[in-house]
Amino acid sequence: MTEDTAKPVRKRQARGEKRMAELLDAAAEVFAEQGFAKASTNAIAARAGASPGTLYQFFKNKQELAEALMARYVERLEAAHGEAFAPQDPRLPLPHLVDRVLDPIIAFDRANPGFHALLADPGVTPELAEAKRPAQQLMFSSLEAIFLQRAPGIPPARLALTVTMTIHLFRGTLPLLIAAEEKDLPLTTMEVKRALIAYLAPLIG
Amino acid sequence: MTEDTAKPVRKRQARGEKRMAELLDAAAEVFAEQGFAKASTNAIAARAGASPGTLYQFFKNKQELAEALMARYVERLEAAHGEAFAPQDPRLPLPHLVDRVLDPIIAFDRANPGFHALLADPGVTPELAEAKRPAQQLMFSSLEAIFLQRAPGIPPARLALTVTMTIHLFRGTLPLLIAAEEKDLPLTTMEVKRALIAYLAPLIG
Amino acid sequence: MTEDTAKPVRKRQARGEKRMAELLDAAAEVFAEQGFAKASTNAIAARAGASPGTLYQFFKNKQELAEALMARYVERLEAAHGEAFAPQDPRLPLPHLVDRVLDPIIAFDRANPGFHALLADPGVTPELAEAKRPAQQLMFSSLEAIFLQRAPGIPPARLALTVTMTIHLFRGTLPLLIAAEEKDLPLTTMEVKRALIAYLAPLIG
Amino acid sequence: MTEDTAKPVRKRQARGEKRMAELLDAAAEVFAEQGFAKASTNAIAARAGASPGTLYQFFKNKQELAEALMARYVERLEAAHGEAFAPQDPRLPLPHLVDRVLDPIIAFDRANPGFHALLADPGVTPELAEAKRPAQQLMFSSLEAIFLQRAPGIPPARLALTVTMTIHLFRGTLPLLIAAEEKDLPLTTMEVKRALIAYLAPLIG
DNA sequence: TATGAATGAGTGTTCATTCAT
DNA sequence: TATGAATGAACACTCATTCAT
Numbered sequence: 116m117t118e119d120t121a122k123p124v125r126k127r128q129a130r131g132e133k134r135m136a137e138l139l140d141a142a143a144e145v146f147a148e149q150g151f152a153k154a155s156t157n158a159i160a161a162r163a164g165a166s167p168g169t170l171y172q173f174f175k176n177k178q179e180l181a182e183a184l185m186a187r188y189v190e191r192l193e194a195a196h197g198e199a200f201a202p203q204d205p206r207l208p209l210p211h212l213v214d215r216v217l218d219p220i221i222a223f224d225r226a227n228p229g230f231h232a233l234l235a236d237p238g239v240t241p242e243l244a245e246a247k248r249p250a251q252q253l254m255f256s257s258l259e260a261i262f263l264q265r266a267p268g269i270p271p272a273r274l275a276l277t278v279t280m281t282i283h284l285f286r287g288t289l290p291l292l293i294a295a296e297e298k299d300l301p302l303t304t305m306e307v308k309r310a311l312i313a314y315l316a317p318l319i320g
Numbered sequence: 321m322t323e324d325t326a327k328p329v330r331k332r333q334a335r336g337e338k339r340m341a342e343l344l345d346a347a348a349e350v351f352a353e354q355g356f357a358k359a360s361t362n363a364i365a366a367r368a369g370a371s372p373g374t375l376y377q378f379f380k381n382k383q384e385l386a387e388a389l390m391a392r393y394v395e396r397l398e399a400a401h402g403e404a405f406a407p408q409d410p411r412l413p414l415p416h417l418v419d420r421v422l423d424p425i426i427a428f429d430r431a432n433p434g435f436h437a438l439l440a441d442p443g444v445t446p447e448l449a450e451a452k453r454p455a456q457q458l459m460f461s462s463l464e465a466i467f468l469q470r471a472p473g474i475p476p477a478r479l480a481l482t483v484t485m486t487i488h489l490f491r492g493t494l495p496l497l498i499a500a501e502e503k504d505l506p507l508t509t510m511e512v513k514r515a516l517i518a519y520l521a522p523l524i525g
Numbered sequence: 526m527t528e529d530t531a532k533p534v535r536k537r538q539a540r541g542e543k544r545m546a547e548l549l550d551a552a553a554e555v556f557a558e559q560g561f562a563k564a565s566t567n568a569i570a571a572r573a574g575a576s577p578g579t580l581y582q583f584f585k586n587k588q589e590l591a592e593a594l595m596a597r598y599v600e601r602l603e604a605a606h607g608e609a610f611a612p613q614d615p616r617l618p619l620p621h622l623v624d625r626v627l628d629p630i631i632a633f634d635r636a637n638p639g640f641h642a643l644l645a646d647p648g649v650t651p652e653l654a655e656a657k658r659p660a661q662q663l664m665f666s667s668l669e670a671i672f673l674q675r676a677p678g679i680p681p682a683r684l685a686l687t688v689t690m691t692i693h694l695f696r697g698t699l700p701l702l703i704a705a706e707e708k709d710l711p712l713t714t715m716e717v718k719r720a721l722i723a724y725l726a727p728l729i730g
Numbered sequence: 731m732t733e734d735t736a737k738p739v740r741k742r743q744a745r746g747e748k749r750m751a752e753l754l755d756a757a758a759e760v761f762a763e764q765g766f767a768k769a770s771t772n773a774i775a776a777r778a779g780a781s782p783g784t785l786y787q788f789f790k791n792k793q794e795l796a797e798a799l800m801a802r803y804v805e806r807l808e809a810a811h812g813e814a815f816a817p818q819d820p821r822l823p824l825p826h827l828v829d830r831v832l833d834p835i836i837a838f839d840r841a842n843p844g845f846h847a848l849l850a851d852p853g854v855t856p857e858l859a860e861a862k863r864p865a866q867q868l869m870f871s872s873l874e875a876i877f878l879q880r881a882p883g884i885p886p887a888r889l890a891l892t893v894t895m896t897i898h899l900f901r902g903t904l905p906l907l908i909a910a911e912e913k914d915l916p917l918t919t920m921e922v923k924r925a926l927i928a929y930l931a932p933l934i935g
Numbered sequence: 936t937a938t939g940a941a942t943g944a945g946t947g948t949t950c951a952t953t954c955a956t
Numbered sequence: 957t958a959t960g961a962a963t964g965a966a967c968a969c970t971c972a973t974t975c976a977t
Binding site: 560562563645646687694695696697698700701712716717719720723724726727 | 765767768850851891894895898899900901902903905906917918921922924925928929931932
C-alpha cells in the first residue's frame with residue numbers, strides 16, 4: 116500500500132501544478148475578456164474544466180488568483196525576455212536600444228493580453244494593486260539601470276521621472292499595439308518607437 | 321398669471337435636474353473610486369443622498385447613467401475648454417500650441433477624475449464603449465483639424481496615426497497628471513509636454 | 526371670483542369622473558394584457574395619460590382599483606344586458622332561453638376582456654376575491670331565479686349545484702369564446718350552447 | 731471497487747436530485763397559493779429549506795423552474811395515470827368510459843393543486859405558455875384517439891372541436907373539484923360527469 | 936386637482952466562498 | 957485531490973405608494 120500511494124503522491128503534485136497552470140490560463144483569458152471585476156471565479160474554474168472548490172484549493176481567493184497570475188507573468192517576462200531588460204552596451208545607438216527593449220515586450224504583451232488587462236484595470240483593490248508592484252518594479256528598475264548606464268550623471272529624481280514617463284508613454288500606446296492586426300503592427304510599432312526615441316534622445320541619445 | 325403658471329412647471333423640472341446632477345456627481349465619484357463594474361447603483365444613489373428608485377427615475381439603467389455622465393463630460397469639455405480645441409494660429413510655435421491645448425485638458429482631467437476613470441475602464445460593455453465615442457471623436461477631430469492646419473500636405477493615414485498616437489501617449493501619462501500633488505504638477509506637466517513636442521516636432525513643428 | 530370658481534368646480538368634478546373612467550379603461554386593458562399581479566399601477570396611470578399620484582387620488586390602492594373596475598363591469602352588465610338575466614317566460618324552449626342568456630354575455634365578455642381576466646385570475650388576494658363577489662352574485666342569483674321559475678320543485682341544494690356547475694362550465698369555455706375570431710365564433714358559440722343545453726335539459730328542459 | 735467508485739458519484743447526483751425535487755415541491759405549493767407572478771423565488775427556496783443560490787443552481791430562472799414543474803407533472807400524469815389516457819374498449823358504455831378517464835385525472839388534480847394553478851394562470855409569459863403545451867398535447871391527443879375509436883367517421887374539424895370543448899368544460903369545473911371537501915366530492919364528480927356525458931353522448935354515446 | 940419626484944422594501948439573480956462527501 | 961451542492965450577502969432594478977408643490 117505504501118508503494119501504491121508513493122507514486123500517486125508525486126503524480127498528484129504534478130497534476131496539481133498542471134491544474135494550477137490551467138486555472139491561471141483560464142484566469143488570464145477571462146480577465147482579458149471581462150476585466151478583473153466582472154470575471155467570476157466560477158467562470159474561470161469552468162473554463163479550466165475544474166470545479167469552484169478546486170480553484171479555492173489552489174488560491175485563497177480571487178485576489179490571490181490575480182496575484183499569482185501576475186507573478187507568473189513576471190516570471191515569464193524575466194525568463195523569456197530577460198534580454199530586454201538586461202544591461203545593454205551603453206554605446207548602442209538609441210534606436211537599436213529601443214528595438215532591443217521594446218520588441219520582446221510588445222511580443223509579450225500581444226501574446227499575453229491578460230497581462231495588460233490586469234495592469235491597466237483601474238477598479239482594483241489596494242491588495243491587488245500591491246500584487247502588480249513586482250511587475251512594475253521589474254520594468255522600472257530594469258529601465259532605471261539601462262538609463263543610468265547611458266547617462267551616469269543624471270540626478271536620481273530626473274532619472275525616476277524619466278523612467279516613469281517612459282513606462283506610461285509606452286503603456287498609453289499598448290492598446291494600439293495589442294489591438295493592431297499583424298499587417299499594421301510594423302507601422303504602429305515604428306511610430307511608438309519614434310515617440311520614445313524622440314522623448315529619450317535629449318537624455319540618453 | 322402666465323409667469324405664475326410657468327414657474328411651477330419649471331420648478332419641478334428644476335428639482336429633477338438638480339437631482340440628476342447630484343446623481344451624476346455621485347456616479348463620477350464612485351466610478352472614479354471603484355471603476356464601472358464594481359460601482360453599485362445603490363451606492364451611487366446613497367452617495368447622492370437619494371434612494372435607488374430615484375436613480376432609476378432619471379436613468380434607465382447603470383449603462384445609461386454612465387452614458388449620461390460621459391455626455392455631460394463632453395458637454396463640459398466643449399463648453400469650458402472649447403478654446404483648447406479651437407483652431408489655433410498656425411504660426412504659433414509648437415510649444416505654445418501644446419500649452420494652449422494641454423493646459424485646459426489637464427485641468428479638466430484633474431477636476432473630473434471620473435472622466436478618465438470611465439474612459440480608461442476596459443471592462444466595459446460594448447454599449448458603454450459606444451457612449452465613450454463622442455468624447456473620443458471630439459478630441460480626435462479637434463486635433464486632426466489643428467494638425468492639418470499646420471501640415472496641410474500630410475497624407476490622411478499619417479494624420480490619423482499621428483492623432484491617435486498623440487491621444488494615446490497623452491492618455492498614458494494621465495494617471496501621473498491626475499495623481500500628482502499640486503506642487504509636483506508643473507514638473508510632470510512640463511515633462512509630458514516635452515514628450516509630445518518631441519514626438520510632434522518633425523511633423524508640425 | 527365665486528363665479529369663476531363655481532363653474533370650474535363642476536368642470537373639475539366632471540373632469541374627475543372622466544379621469545376615473547380613463548383610469549378604469551386603462552386598468553381594464555392592462556389587467557387583460559398582463560393579469561392583475563403583473564400589471565403595475567404606474568403603467569396603468571401612464572396608459573391613462575395620468576401620473577401615479579392622480580391614480581391614487583381616485584383609488585386608495587391597486588386592490589380598490591380592481592374592485593372599482595369590477596363594480597363598473599357589474600353595473601354595465603346589469604345596465605346593458607339586464608335582459609339576459611331578467612326572468613324569462615318559463616315556457617320558452619330551453620334553446621331559446623340559452624340564446625337569450627348567453628348571447629349578450631358572450632358579447633359582453635368579448636367586448637370586455639378585462640372582465641374575464643380579472644374573474645379568472647387565480648393569484649388574487651382575499652380582498653380582491655371579495656370584490657369579485659358582486660359579479661358572481663349577480664350571475665348566480667339571476668340564473669337561480671330563472672332555473673327556479675322553470676323547475677319550481679327543485680331542492681335548493683340541487684338548484685345551487687346546477688347554477689354553480691352551469692357557471693363553471695360556461696366559464697371554462699370562455700377562453701375559446703374570447704379568443705375565437707369573428708368567423709369562428711358562431712360555431713364555437715353553438716357548441717357551447719349545445720353543451721349547456723345538454724346539461725340543463727334533464728332539469729329544466 | 732467499481733461499485734465503490736460508482737456510488738459516490740451517484741450519491742452527489744442523488745443529493746442534487748433530491749434538492750431539485752424539494753424545490754419543485756415548494757414551487758408547486760407556492761405557485762398554487764400565489765400564482766406564478768406573485769410567487770417569489772426566494773420564498774420558494776425558503777419553503778424548500780434552501781437558499782436562493784441553491785434554487786438557481788438547478789434552475790436557470792423562474793420560468794425554467796415553472797417549466798420543470800410542468801414537465802414533472804406531465805411525467806407523473808403519464809406514469810401514474812397512463813390508464814386514463816390509454817385506448818379503451820370502444821364498446822365500453824360512455825358513462826364507464828368517463829369514469830375511467832375522469833377518476834384518475836380528478837384524483838391527480840386534487841393531489842397536485844399546483845398543476846391546475848399553473849395551467850390556468852393567465853398572466854404568464856409566452857415561454858411558460860410554451861411549457862404548458864406538452865401537458866395540453868398529452869390530454870388533447872389522448873382524448874382525440876379515444877373519441878376517434880368510438881366515432882371513426884367523425885370529420886377532423888369536428889373531432890378537434892369536441893376534444894377542445896371537452897377539455898375546457900372539464901377545466902371549468904376543476905376549481906369546484908379541487909375545492910370540494912372529501913364528503914362533497916362524489917356529488918360534484920357525478921355532476922361533472924353528467925355534464926360531459928350529456929355533451930358527448932350525441933357523438934360517441 | 937394634478938404632477939412627478941421620492942421612497943424603500945422587495946424581486947429575480949449572481950457570485951465569492953465554504954463544506955460535505 | 958476534487959467535486960458540486962450550498963450559502964447568503966449583494967446587486968441591478970421595480971413598483972405600490974406618498975408627498976411637496
